Amino acid sequence: MKKKIVIVDDHILIANALASIITNFEDFEVLYVCENGTELQKKMRTESLPDIILLDISMPVMDGFETANWLKKEHSQVLIMALSMQDDEQSLIKMIKNGAKGYLLKNAHPKELEEALHKIVKNGQYFQEWATSKVLSTLYGNSKSSDEITISDREKEFLKYTITEMTYKEIAEKMFCSPRTVENYRDSLFEKLELKTRVGLAVYALKNGYEE
Template sequence: MKKTIVVVDDHLLIANALSSIISNFEAFEVLYVCENGLELQNKINQHPIPDIVLLDISMPIMDGFETANWLKKDYPNTLIMALSMQDDEQSLIKMIKNGAKGYMLKNAHPKELEEALQKILKNGQYFQEWATSKVLSTLHYNHNNSNEIKISDREKEFLKYTVTEMTYKEISEKMFCSPRTVENYRDSLFEKLELKTRVGLAVYAIKNGYEE
């Protein structure tokens, strides 16, 4: 039986092109396409629940962030694959926080899309190479090891803010300390958690319940 997909993208030419491409994949079929999250909300109970939602980020009415968060709460067994032109860290962090298990750029080759769909079903996640070093090591982080790491209350507070869009300077103001102190928290956590980027810290915060 083929795995089912719904495409959500406000550019109908792109959505229909994706649908046409996926129709040539042996293991997948597209149930329908939607222009935004609100349309998905209205349609999803009228059809079989999809295995995967291919979700654009920048959409009117109800964007990808809000849609992903709704899917995570109401349809937790449906895998969310973000499909976007945005390759910035904040969009990546926010989509992971809101439940996305994969993230692809729209310039991907159709063959990579097919492989990505296969891998997200098999492994529960898929991230392109540009995001892999920022994300996967944190997603695979051993919870038993993390329980043994001593993280101070102030470091936990800092971790909470890494998930937001605030700059380090804005975080320092929120924490009533100097930017240098915030940098010390960051560097200390980099060393303790064996991470190198803010994305890694943010994903760790999400996984371990330190987010706001």
């Protein structure tokens, strides 16, 4: 049985092009296309539920972040694959926080799109190489847990802020310390958690409940 897909993108030409490409995939079919999250909400009240939603991040009326958060609360069984024009770490963090299980750049080749759809169905997640499997594994159970390491209260406080859009300088101001001290927290956590990027810290914080 083919997996059912809904495309949510305010750029109709892009949305229809995606639908046309997916029509040629043996294991997938497109149910319908929506221009924003509000339209998706209306459709999902009357139409069949999809298995996967390809969700554009930047949309008017109701954007991808808000739509993903609504889907997480109301239809958590639906897999969300975020679509974006840019490899933006902050958008990646925010979409994961709001329930996305995949993140695909719009310049991906159709073969990669098909592979991404297969992998998100099989594995429950799909992220491109730039996001790095090492970083995202922290969200899905392959990294050290908080029980295996010692994290200080100040490091936990710092982890909370990695999920936000604040710069390290702004985090330092929030924590009433110097930027250098914040860098020390960051470097210490990189070593303890065996991570290399802020995205890694953010998804670790999400997984272990270090949210504001």
